[in-house]
Amino acid sequence: MVRDDVGPKVTFNHGYENESRFVEEDLNPNASSFYSLLSNAKEPLWSGCTKHTTLSAVSQLLNVKLKYNLSESCFVRLLEIIKNMLPSDEIYLLTFIE
Helix, strand or coil: CHHHHHCCCCCCCCCCCCCCCCCCCCCCHHHHHHHHHHHCCCCECCCCCCCCEHHHHHHHHHHHHHHCCCCHHHHHHHHHHHHHHCCCCCCCCHHHHC
């Protein structure tokens, strides 16, 4: 099915020596950013935090922003207030949203 979609120009490596090998390419900036965000799914919001990861906190905050139609300036101010309430070693949430 994949071959049908991408066409006959693509060579797939099945482990045979006579077939071309795949060459790993560097990730484009968007993909690198995406994989960086995915790594935050496992990273606690601050050391010792067991209830939230960086990704869970950001997703919940963005959900509130959308649900209540908060302006960007209101949302940024809310993040600044939350940041001041958290321990000093927390991840600054604003950097993941911008």
